[in-house]
Amino acid sequence: MEVNGDWTSYYHKDNDGSIGTCSVVNCNACYPMSVISSAFTAPHGVFAADVDSDLDLDVLSTSLHSGDIALHDNDGALHDSDGAESFTDSSLATAGYPMRVVASDMDGDGDVDAVYADFTNFFGDGTFAVLENDGAQTFTKHEIDTSAGGASSAYAIDADGDGDNDFFAAAMDADLLALYVNEGYGKNAYVDFTRIDIAAGSEAVPSDVMPTDIDGDGDIDCVIAADSGGRRPRRASGDPRSQ
Numbered sequence: 001m002e003v004n005g006d007w008t009s010y011y012h013k014d015n016d017g018s019i020g021t022c023s024v025v026n027c028n029a030c031y032p033m034s035v036i037s038s039a040f041t042a043p044h045g046v047f048a049a050d051v052d053s054d055l056d057l058d059v060l061s062t063s064l065h066s067g068d069i070a071l072h073d074n075d076g077a078l079h080d081s082d083g084a085e086s087f088t089d090s091s092l093a094t095a096g097y098p099m100r101v102v103a104s105d106m107d108g109d110g111d112v113d114a115v116y117a118d119f120t121n122f123f124g125d126g127t128f129a130v131l132e133n134d135g136a137q138t139f140t141k142h143e144i145d146t147s148a149g150g151a152s153s154a155y156a157i158d159a160d161g162d163g164d165n166d167f168f169a170a171a172m173d174a175d176l177l178a179l180y181v182n183e184g185y186g187k188n189a190y191v192d193f194t195r196i197d198i199a200a201g202s203e204a205v206p207s208d209v210m211p212t213d214i215d216g217d218g219d220i221d222c223v224i225a226a227d228s229g230g231r232r233p234r235r236a237s238g239d240p241r242s243q
Ligand SMILES: [Ca+2]
Pocket: 049, 050, 051, 052, 053, 054, 055, 056, 057, 058, 074
């Protein structure tokens, strides 16, 4: 994992609607780019959702160097006369090396919470955590599993069809691919998740998971990325944030 990049911004690439008729390869004109935020260093993960329920899409992000899980609140003026979007940045929480964040209402109270995967295995075990939204975009961290070294992916979905949102997760160093079944729905009990290991082993290094009904039989399967040779990401020695 390379964390020393000097790219420091999240961008929005706008589809101008001409892509269907465009004959130009690598057409930047079809997707003009605007900066959403340059507030955090080493951006890694992004997820779009209407976090504050004001009917416009906001952006959640993770940044490896600063460790921030952040909200970029859309002011709803995506097409201002100057062509620039306007987003307000706020850090919702900090972690070691957060790689993935997804938005989902995990407690069923109608507001949008978040789940993130914190890699953190430079210095200790990785973590999966829920950020609870109080309804006014103040978030409280609830660590769900702190023994997930190399946590790199999480994706929330109602996997068992019981009406609450669970989440699938992958952690490379822990060889962990798991479903965390939500047991605390409606009870304000975020730490009440039951972990079900799906597949893990010394020769598998799962790095990403995407739940979906891939075979169309009505239940939720998952698509994964894993290195069957047991190879892990290249890691620098020491603290990469100081390099
Ligand atoms: Ca919004």
